[in-house]
Amino acid sequence: MSAWEIAVSVVFGLAVNELCELSPWLARRLLPFAARMWTRDAESRAAYAEEWQAIIEDRPGKLFKLATAFTFLVGGAWRSAPRLASRWSAQHPVRRLISSVLITTSTFVIMFGFGMLSWPIVALGTALLVLATALGVLPTPRRQYKFIVPPEMNIHTRADSGVDAYLMKDGKITGVMQVKRYHF
Amino acid sequence: MSGGPIRVTQPLLDVLQALLAAEDLELHGWAIMKATQRSGPTIYKILERLAASKWVDCRWELLRADESRPRRRFYRLTPLGATEARSLLASRRPEPAKAKLRLAFGGCDA
Numbered sequence: 001m002s003a004w005e006i007a008v009s010v011v012f013g014l015a016v017n018e019l020c021e022l023s024p025w026l027a028r029r030l031l032p033f034a035a036r037m038w039t040r041d042a043e044s045r046a047a048y049a050e051e052w053q054a055i056i057e058d059r060p061g062k063l064f065k066l067a068t069a070f071t072f073l074v075g076g077a078w079r080s081a082p083r084l085a086s087r088w089s090a091q092h093p094v095r096r097l098i099s100s101v102l103i104t105t106s107t108f109v110i111m112f113g114f115g116m117l118s119w120p121i122v123a124l125g126t127a128l129l130v131l132a133t134a135l136g137v138l139p140t141p142r143r144q145y146k147f148i149v150p151p152e153m154n155i156h157t158r159a160d161s162g163v164d165a166y167l168m169k170d171g172k173i174t175g176v177m178q179v180k181r182y183h184f
Numbered sequence: 185m186s187g188g189p190i191r192v193t194q195p196l197l198d199v200l201q202a203l204l205a206a207e208d209l210e211l212h213g214w215a216i217m218k219a220t221q222r223s224g225p226t227i228y229k230i231l232e233r234l235a236a237s238k239w240v241d242c243r244w245e246l247l248r249a250d251e252s253r254p255r256r257r258f259y260r261l262t263p264l265g266a267t268e269a270r271s272l273l274a275s276r277r278p279e280p281a282k283a284k285l286r287l288a289f290g291g292c293d294a
Contacts, residue, residue, distance in 0.1 A: 038228075048228075051213055053254035054245075055224065058214040068224060075225020 023062040027069035028053055034069065037076030040083075084137045091136060099136030106132055190233070195222050197276055199230045200269040203240070203261045210260035212245070231259055239265030 035048040052072055056065045088096065106128035113121030167175035202219035203209055211219065216227050234240040245256040261269060 038225075047257070050254045051257045052224065054212070054256040055214040055217070057253055058212075058256070071223045072225060075223070075228070078225070 020062050023066040024056065027056050027065040030066075030069040030073050031056065034072035034076040037073070037080040087137045087139065092140075095140075096136060099132050102132030102135065103129060192272065192276065193230075195220065195226050196230050196233070197273060198222060199227060199234070200261075200273060201277070203259065204266065204269055204273070208260065209266055210258050212256040212258050214256070216259065234259075234265065237265075238262060239268060 031052045032045075032049045035045045035052065038048055039045055052069075056069060059065050059068050091099075106125045109125030109128060110122055111125075113119070113123075113125055165177040166173045167177070198220040199216060199222075202216055203211055205219070206215070213224070213227065213231075216231075217224055220227065231240060231242075235242065239262060240259045241262055242257050242259050245258065247253070247255055
């Protein structure tokens with residue numbers, strides 16, 4: 001065995017050992033994300049994050065702790081899928097198109113990496129996939145507008161970023177005015 | 185079965201069985217996972233359903249002042265839940281009929 005091979009095996013052993021040591025820490029870091037995907041209620045999220053961390057503490061085995069955290073993460077992702085789908089459908093069509101193309105490309109990159117047995121390519125494809133998915137589902141920050149509403153008018157925002165202004169008289173709606181984005 | 189969980193599944197029966205078998209009808213999350221051999225998300229979906237149906241209630245573990253680890257949450261069958269769980273398990277998972285004793289040699293039917 002050459003000196004080079006000995007060095008590689010020592011470094012590889014150290015890396016594996018370090019990864020095992022990092023697993024419980026990583027597991028604890030993943031759980032708040034899992035809880036965030038599991039429920040939208042802030043109080044329940046905090047409760048689940050703590051409870052699941054207790055499970056991770058109880059569970060023997062460092063890599064098993066990480067595997068358990070991953071099951072919670074996948075469960076949370078599965079549960080939030082309808083929410084993500086509705087966010088996806090609410091996105092601008094161009095953004096959805098770009099995201100779709102990037103998701104397809106990244107899937108091919110991952111498969112190519114697996115085919116070539118090249119983990120850096122798989123990692124690159126995975127990173128691209130995460131970014132492409134985020135592009136498709138993360139909400140766009142919107143400009144904040146300030147309305148000065150007279151007492152006889154009631155304002156309701158709409159899902160398509162428009163605003164309905166209801167004219168009220170004696171507690172009854174007497175007229176509706178739609179305010180579109182391009183009016184600002 | 186009034187006010188019970190909507191969908192009766194095998195994991196649900198497993199969780200009920202584990203809780204019924206527990207001392208004081210109470211277990212924490214990891215103990216339920218271990219007893220049922222089911223994944224965490226599966227267990228927690230069921231526990232949410234059971235809590236919504238008032239079959240289980242939960243309490244947080246009380247830690248000593250010098251303990252800094254995350255608290256466990258204990259799930260306990262309510263009296264309603266215990267009654268309903270027993271009847272549900274009796275109907276869905278009846279005890280297997282005890283095997284008839286047979287002679288080790290020459291016990292086969294002619």
